[in-house]
Amino acid sequence: MEPIVRFEAVTKAYGKSVAVDALDLDIAPGEFVTLLGPSGCGKSTTLRMLGGFETPNSGRILLAGRDVTRLPPNKRDVNIVFQDYALFPHMTIAKNIAFGLELKGLESAAIHRRVGELLDLVQLGDYAARMPHELSGGQRQRVALIRALAPDPQILLLDEPLSALDAKLRGQMQMELKAIQQRTGKSFLFVTHDQEEALTMSDRIVVMNAGRIEQMGTPEALYGRPASRFVASFIGDTNLLDCSVVSADGPRVALDWQGVAITAARGETSPAPGTRARLAVRPEAIRLFPAEPDTANRVRGRVSRRVFKGNHALLSVEVDGRGQIEALVDPLDLAVPTEGEVWLGWRAENAVVLRD
Known part of the structure:
Protein backbone atom coordinates (compact mmCIF):
# COMPACT_ATOMS: atom_id res chain seq x y z
CA MET A 1 0.00 0.00 0.00
CA PHE A 230 17.46 7.67 25.50
CA VAL A 231 14.32 5.72 24.55
CA ALA A 232 14.38 3.58 27.71
CA SER A 233 14.63 6.67 29.90
CA PHE A 234 12.23 8.90 27.95
CA ILE A 235 9.40 6.38 27.68
CA GLY A 236 8.57 5.30 31.22
CA ASP A 237 10.93 4.63 34.11
CA THR A 238 13.71 2.08 33.94
CA ASN A 239 16.64 0.59 35.83
CA LEU A 240 19.93 0.90 33.94
CA LEU A 241 22.67 -1.59 34.83
CA ASP A 242 26.21 -1.22 33.46
CA CYS A 243 27.45 -4.73 32.68
CA SER A 244 30.17 -6.58 30.78
CA VAL A 245 29.28 -9.14 28.10
CA VAL A 246 30.22 -12.75 28.84
CA SER A 247 28.65 -14.38 25.78
CA ALA A 248 26.09 -13.47 23.12
CA ASP A 249 24.89 -16.63 21.41
CA GLY A 250 21.36 -16.81 20.00
CA PRO A 251 18.57 -14.55 21.32
CA ARG A 252 20.06 -14.35 24.82
CA VAL A 253 23.04 -12.45 26.17
CA ALA A 254 25.00 -13.52 29.26
CA LEU A 255 26.36 -10.58 31.24
CA ASP A 256 28.24 -9.84 34.42
CA TRP A 257 26.94 -7.06 36.66
CA GLN A 258 29.76 -6.48 39.13
CA GLY A 259 30.02 -10.18 39.95
CA VAL A 260 26.34 -11.05 39.48
CA ALA A 261 25.45 -13.27 36.51
CA ILE A 262 22.68 -11.75 34.39
CA THR A 263 20.78 -13.18 31.39
CA ALA A 264 18.97 -10.78 29.06
CA ALA A 265 17.32 -10.41 25.67
CA ARG A 266 19.62 -9.30 22.88
CA GLY A 267 17.51 -6.33 21.74
CA GLU A 268 18.71 -4.57 18.57
CA THR A 269 22.40 -5.01 19.42
CA SER A 270 25.01 -7.70 18.73
CA PRO A 271 27.39 -7.16 21.65
CA ALA A 272 30.79 -8.85 21.55
CA PRO A 273 32.15 -10.81 24.54
CA GLY A 274 34.34 -8.68 26.73
CA THR A 275 32.67 -5.40 25.79
CA ARG A 276 30.61 -3.16 28.03
CA ALA A 277 26.82 -3.12 27.72
CA ARG A 278 23.98 -1.25 29.37
CA LEU A 279 20.95 -3.24 30.48
CA ALA A 280 17.41 -1.87 30.93
CA VAL A 281 14.87 -3.46 33.31
CA ARG A 282 11.50 -1.81 33.98
CA PRO A 283 10.57 -1.40 37.68
CA GLU A 284 7.31 -3.32 37.17
CA ALA A 285 9.31 -6.31 35.89
CA ILE A 286 11.15 -6.61 39.22
CA ARG A 287 9.67 -9.05 41.75
CA LEU A 288 10.48 -9.05 45.47
CA PHE A 289 10.88 -12.24 47.50
CA PRO A 290 11.62 -12.98 51.16
CA ALA A 291 13.97 -15.83 50.15
CA GLU A 292 16.17 -16.56 47.14
CA PRO A 293 13.86 -17.14 44.12
CA ASP A 294 14.18 -19.58 41.25
CA THR A 295 14.37 -16.93 38.53
CA ALA A 296 16.83 -16.39 35.68
CA ASN A 297 18.13 -13.27 37.38
CA ARG A 298 18.26 -12.68 41.13
CA VAL A 299 20.18 -10.49 43.54
CA ARG A 300 19.98 -9.64 47.22
CA GLY A 301 19.47 -6.16 48.63
CA ARG A 302 17.94 -3.98 51.34
CA VAL A 303 14.90 -1.72 50.97
CA SER A 304 16.04 1.87 51.51
CA ARG A 305 12.85 3.74 50.60
CA ARG A 306 9.15 3.06 50.09
CA VAL A 307 6.85 5.56 48.36
CA PHE A 308 3.11 4.83 48.38
CA LYS A 309 1.40 5.91 45.11
CA GLY A 310 -2.11 4.56 45.52
CA ASN A 311 -2.47 1.52 43.27
CA HIS A 312 1.23 0.72 43.58
CA ALA A 313 4.24 1.40 45.77
CA LEU A 314 7.73 2.30 44.55
CA LEU A 315 10.54 0.57 46.44
CA SER A 316 14.19 1.54 46.20
CA VAL A 317 16.53 -1.35 46.99
CA GLU A 318 20.26 -0.96 47.67
CA VAL A 319 22.18 -3.91 46.20
CA ASP A 320 25.44 -4.55 48.08
CA GLY A 321 27.42 -1.57 46.82
CA ARG A 322 26.36 -2.12 43.21
CA GLY A 323 23.81 0.67 43.23
CA GLN A 324 20.08 0.96 43.51
CA ILE A 325 17.25 -0.91 41.80
CA GLU A 326 13.67 0.35 41.84
CA ALA A 327 10.64 -1.94 41.84
CA LEU A 328 6.90 -1.33 41.55
CA VAL A 329 4.83 -3.56 43.82
CA ASP A 330 1.19 -4.03 44.81
CA PRO A 331 0.85 -2.42 48.27
CA LEU A 332 -2.06 -4.76 49.09
CA ASP A 333 -0.07 -7.95 48.41
CA LEU A 334 1.01 -9.01 51.90
CA ALA A 335 3.30 -11.72 50.47
CA VAL A 336 5.62 -9.07 49.02
CA PRO A 337 8.32 -7.93 51.47
CA THR A 338 8.59 -4.13 51.60
CA GLU A 339 11.28 -3.56 54.19
CA GLY A 340 14.62 -4.93 55.37
CA GLU A 341 16.56 -7.61 53.49
CA VAL A 342 14.88 -8.84 50.29
CA TRP A 343 15.64 -10.76 47.13
CA LEU A 344 15.00 -9.23 43.71
CA GLY A 345 14.23 -11.37 40.68
CA TRP A 346 13.30 -10.82 37.04
CA ARG A 347 12.94 -12.87 33.87
CA ALA A 348 15.51 -12.75 31.08
CA GLU A 349 12.92 -11.55 28.54
CA ASN A 350 12.15 -8.54 30.75
CA ALA A 351 15.70 -7.24 30.51
CA VAL A 352 17.05 -5.85 27.23
CA VAL A 353 20.57 -4.84 26.14
CA LEU A 354 20.58 -1.28 24.84
CA ARG A 355 22.31 0.09 21.78
CA ASP A 356 24.15 2.73 23.78
Whole structure:
Protein backbone atom coordinates (compact mmCIF):
# COMPACT_ATOMS: atom_id res chain seq x y z
CA MET A 1 0.00 0.00 0.00
CA GLU A 2 1.37 3.41 -0.98
CA PRO A 3 2.02 5.64 2.04
CA ILE A 4 -0.18 8.70 2.42
CA VAL A 5 2.93 10.65 3.53
CA ARG A 6 6.59 10.08 2.73
CA PHE A 7 9.58 12.06 3.99
CA GLU A 8 12.69 11.37 1.90
CA ALA A 9 15.98 12.51 3.48
CA VAL A 10 14.35 15.74 4.68
CA THR A 11 16.65 18.22 6.39
CA LYS A 12 15.78 21.56 7.95
CA ALA A 13 18.40 23.90 9.38
CA TYR A 14 18.26 27.39 10.82
CA GLY A 15 21.69 28.78 10.12
CA LYS A 16 24.15 26.31 11.64
CA SER A 17 21.49 24.72 13.84
CA VAL A 18 20.02 21.54 12.33
CA ALA A 19 16.44 21.01 13.51
CA VAL A 20 15.66 17.93 11.39
CA ASP A 21 18.49 15.81 10.00
CA ALA A 22 17.95 13.58 6.93
CA LEU A 23 14.53 12.33 8.05
CA ASP A 24 13.04 9.26 6.33
CA LEU A 25 9.49 8.42 7.41
CA ASP A 26 6.38 6.86 5.87
CA ILE A 27 2.83 7.17 7.21
CA ALA A 28 0.24 4.66 6.02
CA PRO A 29 -3.39 5.50 5.18
CA GLY A 30 -5.52 5.42 8.33
CA GLU A 31 -2.51 5.29 10.66
CA PHE A 32 -2.19 7.26 13.91
CA VAL A 33 1.49 8.23 14.14
CA THR A 34 2.93 10.23 17.03
CA LEU A 35 6.17 12.22 16.96
CA LEU A 36 7.47 12.03 20.54
CA GLY A 37 10.44 13.72 22.09
CA PRO A 38 11.70 16.57 24.28
CA SER A 39 11.60 20.24 23.30
CA GLY A 40 13.97 21.00 20.44
CA CYS A 41 14.09 17.43 19.07
CA GLY A 42 12.57 18.41 15.69
CA LYS A 43 9.05 17.00 16.04
CA SER A 44 7.13 20.27 15.58
CA THR A 45 9.42 21.32 12.73
CA THR A 46 8.65 18.01 11.00
CA LEU A 47 4.92 18.60 11.37
CA ARG A 48 5.19 22.20 10.15
CA MET A 49 7.13 21.10 7.06
CA LEU A 50 4.35 18.66 6.19
CA GLY A 51 1.80 21.44 6.73
CA GLY A 52 3.71 23.81 4.47
CA PHE A 53 4.61 26.30 7.20
CA GLU A 54 8.34 25.50 6.91
CA THR A 55 10.37 24.61 3.82
CA PRO A 56 13.10 21.93 3.97
CA ASN A 57 16.66 22.78 2.99
CA SER A 58 16.89 19.44 1.22
CA GLY A 59 14.92 16.25 0.64
CA ARG A 60 11.34 15.68 -0.52
CA ILE A 61 7.90 15.44 1.09
CA LEU A 62 5.31 13.40 -0.79
CA LEU A 63 1.56 13.47 -0.07
CA ALA A 64 -0.31 10.56 -1.69
CA GLY A 65 2.59 10.28 -4.14
CA ARG A 66 2.56 13.98 -5.03
CA ASP A 67 5.62 16.13 -4.32
CA VAL A 68 4.42 18.96 -2.05
CA THR A 69 7.84 20.03 -0.75
CA ARG A 70 7.61 23.59 -2.09
CA LEU A 71 3.83 24.06 -2.12
CA PRO A 72 2.15 26.61 0.21
CA PRO A 73 -0.24 25.34 2.91
CA ASN A 74 -3.41 26.13 0.91
CA LYS A 75 -2.20 23.94 -1.97
CA ARG A 76 -1.85 20.84 0.23
CA ASP A 77 -4.69 18.55 1.21
CA VAL A 78 -3.85 18.68 4.93
CA ASN A 79 -5.28 20.43 7.97
CA ILE A 80 -3.83 21.28 11.36
CA VAL A 81 -5.18 21.50 14.93
CA PHE A 82 -3.27 23.74 17.34
CA GLN A 83 -3.18 23.68 21.13
CA ASP A 84 -4.99 27.05 21.42
CA TYR A 85 -7.99 25.80 19.36
CA ALA A 86 -7.90 28.92 17.09
CA LEU A 87 -11.70 29.05 16.76
CA PHE A 88 -13.24 32.22 15.34
CA PRO A 89 -14.73 33.92 18.43
CA HIS A 90 -17.34 35.91 16.45
CA MET A 91 -18.79 32.83 14.70
CA THR A 92 -21.16 30.17 15.99
CA ILE A 93 -19.93 26.60 16.31
CA ALA A 94 -21.72 25.67 13.09
CA LYS A 95 -20.18 28.61 11.23
CA ASN A 96 -16.70 27.68 12.52
CA ILE A 97 -17.06 24.17 11.13
CA ALA A 98 -18.59 25.38 7.86
CA PHE A 99 -15.81 27.89 7.16
CA GLY A 100 -13.45 25.48 5.39
CA LEU A 101 -16.31 23.92 3.45
CA GLU A 102 -17.40 27.33 2.16
CA LEU A 103 -13.86 27.99 0.96
CA LYS A 104 -14.05 24.75 -1.03
CA GLY A 105 -17.20 26.02 -2.73
CA LEU A 106 -19.65 23.40 -1.45
CA GLU A 107 -23.36 24.07 -1.76
CA SER A 108 -25.19 25.21 1.38
CA ALA A 109 -27.23 22.01 1.66
CA ALA A 110 -24.08 19.87 1.53
CA ILE A 111 -22.38 22.12 4.09
CA HIS A 112 -25.36 21.93 6.45
CA ARG A 113 -25.42 18.13 6.18
CA ARG A 114 -21.67 17.80 6.75
CA VAL A 115 -21.72 20.12 9.78
CA GLY A 116 -24.54 18.13 11.34
CA GLU A 117 -22.75 14.82 10.77
CA LEU A 118 -19.57 16.08 12.41
CA LEU A 119 -21.34 17.61 15.40
CA ASP A 120 -23.14 14.31 15.95
CA LEU A 121 -19.79 12.51 15.67
CA VAL A 122 -18.52 14.33 18.77
CA GLN A 123 -21.90 14.44 20.53
CA LEU A 124 -22.33 18.20 20.16
CA GLY A 125 -25.41 18.17 17.94
CA ASP A 126 -27.28 20.60 20.22
CA TYR A 127 -24.44 23.14 20.28
CA ALA A 128 -24.49 24.38 16.67
CA ALA A 129 -25.84 27.85 17.53
CA ARG A 130 -23.55 28.46 20.49
CA MET A 131 -20.48 30.70 20.49
CA PRO A 132 -17.00 29.35 21.34
CA HIS A 133 -16.89 31.16 24.71
CA GLU A 134 -20.02 29.27 25.78
CA LEU A 135 -18.24 25.90 25.53
CA SER A 136 -15.91 24.15 27.94
CA GLY A 137 -12.26 23.57 27.05
CA GLY A 138 -12.92 19.98 26.04
CA GLN A 139 -15.89 20.98 23.89
CA ARG A 140 -13.87 23.68 22.14
CA GLN A 141 -11.14 21.15 21.45
CA ARG A 142 -13.67 18.78 19.87
CA VAL A 143 -14.98 21.59 17.69
CA ALA A 144 -11.44 22.49 16.59
CA LEU A 145 -10.90 18.85 15.68
CA ILE A 146 -14.02 18.41 13.57
CA ARG A 147 -13.53 21.82 11.94
CA ALA A 148 -10.16 20.55 10.73
CA LEU A 149 -11.75 17.28 9.58
CA ALA A 150 -14.65 18.97 7.79
CA PRO A 151 -12.91 19.52 4.41
CA ASP A 152 -11.89 15.83 4.42
CA PRO A 153 -8.08 16.30 4.35
CA GLN A 154 -5.81 13.41 3.44
CA ILE A 155 -4.05 13.73 6.81
CA LEU A 156 -4.72 15.68 9.99
CA LEU A 157 -1.83 17.31 11.82
CA LEU A 158 -2.12 17.83 15.58
CA ASP A 159 0.44 20.01 17.36
CA GLU A 160 0.14 19.22 21.09
CA PRO A 161 -3.63 19.89 20.96
CA LEU A 162 -4.36 18.61 24.48
CA SER A 163 -1.66 20.48 26.41
CA ALA A 164 -4.02 23.28 27.53
CA LEU A 165 -6.45 20.85 29.21
CA ASP A 166 -6.33 19.71 32.84
CA ALA A 167 -5.09 16.20 33.59
CA LYS A 168 -8.49 14.51 33.92
CA LEU A 169 -9.95 16.13 30.80
CA ARG A 170 -6.76 15.40 28.88
CA GLY A 171 -7.13 11.70 29.66
CA GLN A 172 -10.74 11.73 28.46
CA MET A 173 -9.82 13.56 25.27
CA GLN A 174 -7.04 11.07 24.51
CA MET A 175 -9.57 8.26 24.31
CA GLU A 176 -12.06 10.39 22.38
CA LEU A 177 -9.45 11.56 19.89
CA LYS A 178 -8.40 7.98 19.16
CA ALA A 179 -12.05 6.93 18.78
CA ILE A 180 -12.69 9.74 16.29
CA GLN A 181 -9.62 8.77 14.29
CA GLN A 182 -10.76 5.17 14.13
CA ARG A 183 -14.32 6.10 13.13
CA THR A 184 -13.20 8.47 10.37
CA GLY A 185 -10.34 6.25 9.13
CA LYS A 186 -8.13 9.32 8.68
CA SER A 187 -4.37 9.41 9.03
CA PHE A 188 -3.30 11.48 12.05
CA LEU A 189 0.18 12.89 12.70
CA PHE A 190 0.30 13.88 16.37
CA VAL A 191 3.07 15.82 18.11
CA THR A 192 3.64 15.60 21.85
CA HIS A 193 6.31 15.47 24.53
CA ASP A 194 3.93 13.50 26.79
CA GLN A 195 4.79 9.79 26.78
CA GLU A 196 1.40 8.80 28.22
CA GLU A 197 -0.42 10.50 25.35
CA ALA A 198 1.81 8.72 22.84
CA LEU A 199 1.38 5.29 24.44
CA THR A 200 -2.39 5.70 24.82
CA MET A 201 -3.34 6.77 21.29
CA SER A 202 -0.70 5.77 18.76
CA ASP A 203 -0.55 2.96 16.25
CA ARG A 204 3.13 3.83 15.89
CA ILE A 205 5.44 6.13 17.84
CA VAL A 206 8.44 7.90 16.31
CA VAL A 207 10.86 8.90 19.08
CA MET A 208 12.99 11.86 17.99
CA ASN A 209 16.24 13.12 19.49
CA ALA A 210 18.39 15.98 18.18
CA GLY A 211 16.61 16.04 14.82
CA ARG A 212 16.89 12.31 14.13
CA ILE A 213 14.69 9.27 14.65
CA GLU A 214 16.00 7.43 17.70
CA GLN A 215 13.55 4.54 17.34
CA MET A 216 10.07 3.91 15.97
CA GLY A 217 7.55 1.14 16.48
CA THR A 218 4.34 0.21 18.25
CA PRO A 219 3.84 1.50 21.81
CA GLU A 220 4.30 -2.05 23.10
CA ALA A 221 7.55 -2.54 21.17
CA LEU A 222 9.09 0.75 22.26
CA TYR A 223 8.16 0.28 25.89
CA GLY A 224 9.11 -3.38 26.10
CA ARG A 225 12.14 -3.33 23.80
CA PRO A 226 13.76 0.11 23.85
CA ALA A 227 16.79 0.27 21.58
CA SER A 228 18.78 2.98 23.37
CA ARG A 229 19.27 4.57 26.75
CA PHE A 230 17.46 7.67 25.50
CA VAL A 231 14.32 5.72 24.55
CA ALA A 232 14.38 3.58 27.71
CA SER A 233 14.63 6.67 29.90
CA PHE A 234 12.23 8.90 27.95
CA ILE A 235 9.40 6.38 27.68
CA GLY A 236 8.57 5.30 31.22
CA ASP A 237 10.93 4.63 34.11
CA THR A 238 13.71 2.08 33.94
CA ASN A 239 16.64 0.59 35.83
CA LEU A 240 19.93 0.90 33.94
CA LEU A 241 22.67 -1.59 34.83
CA ASP A 242 26.21 -1.22 33.46
CA CYS A 243 27.45 -4.73 32.68
CA SER A 244 30.17 -6.58 30.78
CA VAL A 245 29.28 -9.14 28.10
CA VAL A 246 30.22 -12.75 28.84
CA SER A 247 28.65 -14.38 25.78
CA ALA A 248 26.09 -13.47 23.12
CA ASP A 249 24.89 -16.63 21.41
CA GLY A 250 21.36 -16.81 20.00
CA PRO A 251 18.57 -14.55 21.32
CA ARG A 252 20.06 -14.35 24.82
CA VAL A 253 23.04 -12.45 26.17
CA ALA A 254 25.00 -13.52 29.26
CA LEU A 255 26.36 -10.58 31.24
CA ASP A 256 28.24 -9.84 34.42
CA TRP A 257 26.94 -7.06 36.66
CA GLN A 258 29.76 -6.48 39.13
CA GLY A 259 30.02 -10.18 39.95
CA VAL A 260 26.34 -11.05 39.48
CA ALA A 261 25.45 -13.27 36.51
CA ILE A 262 22.68 -11.75 34.39
CA THR A 263 20.78 -13.18 31.39
CA ALA A 264 18.97 -10.78 29.06
CA ALA A 265 17.32 -10.41 25.67
CA ARG A 266 19.62 -9.30 22.88
CA GLY A 267 17.51 -6.33 21.74
CA GLU A 268 18.71 -4.57 18.57
CA THR A 269 22.40 -5.01 19.42
CA SER A 270 25.01 -7.70 18.73
CA PRO A 271 27.39 -7.16 21.65
CA ALA A 272 30.79 -8.85 21.55
CA PRO A 273 32.15 -10.81 24.54
CA GLY A 274 34.34 -8.68 26.73
CA THR A 275 32.67 -5.40 25.79
CA ARG A 276 30.61 -3.16 28.03
CA ALA A 277 26.82 -3.12 27.72
CA ARG A 278 23.98 -1.25 29.37
CA LEU A 279 20.95 -3.24 30.48
CA ALA A 280 17.41 -1.87 30.93
CA VAL A 281 14.87 -3.46 33.31
CA ARG A 282 11.50 -1.81 33.98
CA PRO A 283 10.57 -1.40 37.68
CA GLU A 284 7.31 -3.32 37.17
CA ALA A 285 9.31 -6.31 35.89
CA ILE A 286 11.15 -6.61 39.22
CA ARG A 287 9.67 -9.05 41.75
CA LEU A 288 10.48 -9.05 45.47
CA PHE A 289 10.88 -12.24 47.50
CA PRO A 290 11.62 -12.98 51.16
CA ALA A 291 13.97 -15.83 50.15
CA GLU A 292 16.17 -16.56 47.14
CA PRO A 293 13.86 -17.14 44.12
CA ASP A 294 14.18 -19.58 41.25
CA THR A 295 14.37 -16.93 38.53
CA ALA A 296 16.83 -16.39 35.68
CA ASN A 297 18.13 -13.27 37.38
CA ARG A 298 18.26 -12.68 41.13
CA VAL A 299 20.18 -10.49 43.54
CA ARG A 300 19.98 -9.64 47.22
CA GLY A 301 19.47 -6.16 48.63
CA ARG A 302 17.94 -3.98 51.34
CA VAL A 303 14.90 -1.72 50.97
CA SER A 304 16.04 1.87 51.51
CA ARG A 305 12.85 3.74 50.60
CA ARG A 306 9.15 3.06 50.09
CA VAL A 307 6.85 5.56 48.36
CA PHE A 308 3.11 4.83 48.38
CA LYS A 309 1.40 5.91 45.11
CA GLY A 310 -2.11 4.56 45.52
CA ASN A 311 -2.47 1.52 43.27
CA HIS A 312 1.23 0.72 43.58
CA ALA A 313 4.24 1.40 45.77
CA LEU A 314 7.73 2.30 44.55
CA LEU A 315 10.54 0.57 46.44
CA SER A 316 14.19 1.54 46.20
CA VAL A 317 16.53 -1.35 46.99
CA GLU A 318 20.26 -0.96 47.67
CA VAL A 319 22.18 -3.91 46.20
CA ASP A 320 25.44 -4.55 48.08
CA GLY A 321 27.42 -1.57 46.82
CA ARG A 322 26.36 -2.12 43.21
CA GLY A 323 23.81 0.67 43.23
CA GLN A 324 20.08 0.96 43.51
CA ILE A 325 17.25 -0.91 41.80
CA GLU A 326 13.67 0.35 41.84
CA ALA A 327 10.64 -1.94 41.84
CA LEU A 328 6.90 -1.33 41.55
CA VAL A 329 4.83 -3.56 43.82
CA ASP A 330 1.19 -4.03 44.81
CA PRO A 331 0.85 -2.42 48.27
CA LEU A 332 -2.06 -4.76 49.09
CA ASP A 333 -0.07 -7.95 48.41
CA LEU A 334 1.01 -9.01 51.90
CA ALA A 335 3.30 -11.72 50.47
CA VAL A 336 5.62 -9.07 49.02
CA PRO A 337 8.32 -7.93 51.47
CA THR A 338 8.59 -4.13 51.60
CA GLU A 339 11.28 -3.56 54.19
CA GLY A 340 14.62 -4.93 55.37
CA GLU A 341 16.56 -7.61 53.49
CA VAL A 342 14.88 -8.84 50.29
CA TRP A 343 15.64 -10.76 47.13
CA LEU A 344 15.00 -9.23 43.71
CA GLY A 345 14.23 -11.37 40.68
CA TRP A 346 13.30 -10.82 37.04
CA ARG A 347 12.94 -12.87 33.87
CA ALA A 348 15.51 -12.75 31.08
CA GLU A 349 12.92 -11.55 28.54
CA ASN A 350 12.15 -8.54 30.75
CA ALA A 351 15.70 -7.24 30.51
CA VAL A 352 17.05 -5.85 27.23
CA VAL A 353 20.57 -4.84 26.14
CA LEU A 354 20.58 -1.28 24.84
CA ARG A 355 22.31 0.09 21.78
CA ASP A 356 24.15 2.73 23.78
